[in-house]
Amino acid sequence: MSEPTLFDLSQPGKRCTRMPRPERAAEELVPTRHLRAEAPALPEVSEPEIARHYARLAAWNFNVDRNFYPLGSCTMKYNPRAHEAIAADPGWARLHPATPDECVQGALELIAELETWLAAILGMDAVSLQPPAGAAGEFTSLRVFRAWHDARGDAARTRVIVPDTAHGTNPASVARCGWEVTVLPSGEDGRVSPEALADALGDDVAALMLTNPNTLGLFETRVLEIAEMVHDAGALMYCDGANLNALLGHARPGDMGFDAVQVNLHKTFSTPHGGGGPGAGPIGVVAKLEPFLPAPRLVEREGALGWDWDRPQSIGKVQAWFGNFLIAVRAWAYIRAMGAEGLRRVTEDAVLAANYVRGALRDTLDLPYPGACMHECVLSAKTLAGETGVRAADIAKRLLDYDIHPPTMYFPLVVDEALMIEPTETESKATLDRFIAVMREIARDAAEHPELLHDAPHSTPVRRVDEVTAARKPVLRWREG
Numbered sequence: 001m002s003e004p005t006l007f008d009l010s011q012p013g014k015r016c017t018r019m020p021r022p023e024r025a026a027e028e029l030v031p032t033r034h035l036r037a038e039a040p041a042l043p044e045v046s047e048p049e050i051a052r053h054y055a056r057l058a059a060w061n062f063n064v065d066r067n068f069y070p071l072g073s074c075t076m077k078y079n080p081r082a083h084e085a086i087a088a089d090p091g092w093a094r095l096h097p098a099t100p101d102e103c104v105q106g107a108l109e110l111i112a113e114l115e116t117w118l119a120a121i122l123g124m125d126a127v128s129l130q131p132p133a134g135a136a137g138e139f140t141s142l143r144v145f146r147a148w149h150d151a152r153g154d155a156a157r158t159r160v161i162v163p164d165t166a167h168g169t170n171p172a173s174v175a176r177c178g179w180e181v182t183v184l185p186s187g188e189d190g191r192v193s194p195e196a197l198a199d200a201l202g203d204d205v206a207a208l209m210l211t212n213p214n215t216l217g218l219f220e221t222r223v224l225e226i227a228e229m230v231h232d233a234g235a236l237m238y239c240d241g242a243n244l245n246a247l248l249g250h251a252r253p254g255d256m257g258f259d260a261v262q263v264n265l266h267k268t269f270s271t272p273h274g275g276g277g278p279g280a281g282p283i284g285v286v287a288k289l290e291p292f293l294p295a296p297r298l299v300e301r302e303g304a305l306g307w308d309w310d311r312p313q314s315i316g317k318v319q320a321w322f323g324n325f326l327i328a329v330r331a332w333a334y335i336r337a338m339g340a341e342g343l344r345r346v347t348e349d350a351v352l353a354a355n356y357v358r359g360a361l362r363d364t365l366d367l368p369y370p371g372a373c374m375h376e377c378v379l380s381a382k383t384l385a386g387e388t389g390v391r392a393a394d395i396a397k398r399l400l401d402y403d404i405h406p407p408t409m410y411f412p413l414v415v416d417e418a419l420m421i422e423p424t425e426t427e428s429k430a431t432l433d434r435f436i437a438v439m440r441e442i443a444r445d446a447a448e449h450p451e452l453l454h455d456a457p458h459s460t461p462v463r464r465v466d467e468v469t470a471a472r473k474p475v476l477r478w479r480e481g
């Protein structure tokens, strides 16, 4: 690429702010074995050059503040600025986690309140804010399940059943927990069939992991029957709660028979995400699992809040300190601002938006599972590919030319040429209408000018990249020559 790196801009002697020299020699401040023998080979550039370099790179990046970002299952909703301002308040942002409990009662109160609110939203008895992401919430919950089985002397359970529509983190969490995955094929209607589940269950099964609504955007209508079967087999029910945007104020995993669920605060509860930045995946559990939750637990003692480390049955810590606190602050602000009625509306508008897009595009693309969806819809470019050779990936790349972020592609795996679209509740009807019009135009171009799609994107700073080579031989650092 022709764009200069900071190394290309480097000229000996250029520098940024001149910091005062420390009064003491480096050898006095740092053990000599940690001192560098030579200065690192960093580019020598001026501060404006650095600022402009990163501003230019940032402008290349697609983000939800820029335009529509219907990346299915990721819930890329707009993140209100007010919540960012609240989280940036030095009263929260500059708190040191080692501050004595009696000096941070306000922060502990916020944590306690968020735990209570999430428990109410989930229909669960106890919440831990410690896991730092959705996948970490899955892993933590499975460890809690494992501890519960072990405590009952039921340690011979080694399998976890995971439907074939599950997010890849589900089997990964099972494996990290030292268990085996049994893949459950979905039924014809895209849902888990109790008949297939009966075949997979056994007294060596520790849990079923179910996403509800599932990644096809479909509600698992037979979840109560499924929960009863799983519990009868002595196993536990785990809800991958990443799709909570479809349930707020309308349905609760606890009422569906789930024993544990994670909440992706960075999805449903509005925290900027997508760049790999900090998130939070609190978990809610039923009362019998509470003793096994990560330590420490927040408790009230003699009228004050404090951390209880004396948790003999706890699985231990899964994250430094108490979790990603500033994400909790944003989620607290979001729930506070929305209120119960507002959260109900979030789900209603999210489901309405997804069904609006589904209804408008079902003649343009294939709709593998007919009928209403929840907060996202999955369409297929299969028929288009058959007629024109244009694949889901080509459509995704072409959308970039319209400054729209592509939907999730090729997932869930059970749908050929899948395009998974999650508009979220924060998009206006005008935005959805433009997206629909663009998708129809792209489908027309697929028939008439397929090369336009095969070569897309045409207008982005980086054109189509060789994704296979990028994945197999990633270039992650600059090297001279």
Ligand SMILES: *Cc1c(COP(=O)(O)O)cnc(C)c1O
Pocket: 073, 074, 133, 134, 135, 136, 167, 169, 211, 215, 240, 242, 243, 264, 279, 281
């Ligand atoms: C996003 C997502 C996850 C994983 O959450 P992270 O916070 O990215 O770890 C798990 N399951 C589903 C269905 C998801 O959409």
